[in-house]
Amino acid sequence: MEYRITGKGVEISEAIKNYLEKRLDKVDRVIYDDELVSFDVRIEKDGKNQYVVKFNMNLKGNIINVEERHPDIYTAIDFASDALEKQVKKLKERLKNHSHRKSIPTETPLEEHGEFSPSDKISSIKRVSLLNLDLDEAVMQMDELNHRFLVFRNVNTGEINLLYRDENGNIHLIEMAE
Known part of the structure; x- marks a missing residue:
């Protein structure tokens, strides 16, 4: 399984790479090579050691995000890899039960528009692929990821849609007109 590993405040030694690879073997067994679009691993040390x-x-x-914390790096890797394996199996089971899936994610990179300097109020920037989903799949994806909102291209209308969950747990849909 191909993945990109980065570290922040942590030197990624060969021992860590080997341990990570060994722990991810369990996940690799349940994923087919043609299913994996990208896989990023980030190991960092926070201010609380x-x-x-x-x-x-x-x-x-289908995006799966896992984040685990622990004072011992190897235990943090154990927890994260176990959580990832559990989520991958859950996703595969859900997809098996919903075999009507028709969408294919777009692979077009975001365009660069010169230099970008975010305002001081932006704490992080994350780039994600725009997913092609029908409305039912989008709701399932939002629930699976436990997100408050999801932006996607509706395969039935071709329009960009925004799903969001309000403080009462109700889901709302905004359809963008082009």
Whole structure:
């Protein structure tokens, strides 16, 4: 399984790479090579002397994010890899039960528009692929990721839609007109 590993405040030694690879073998057994679009591993040390292990996996438009913290880096990797394996199996079971899936994620990179300097109020920037989903799949994806909102291209209308969950748990749909 191909993945990109980065570290922040942590030197990624060969021992850590080997341990991570060994732990991810269990996940690799349940994923077919053609399902994996991208997989990023980020290991960092936070201000509380804890290691943070983050996995971001894209399986043909289904995004799985895992984040685990622990004072011991190897235990953090154990927790994160176990959580990732559990989420991958849950996703595969859900997809097996919803075999009507028709969408394919777009693979077009975001355009660069010169230099970008975010305002001081932006704490982080994350780039994600725009998913092609029908409305039912989008709601399932939002629930699976436990997100408050999801932006996607509706395969039935071709328009960009925004789903969001309000403070009462109700889901609302905004359809963007082009």
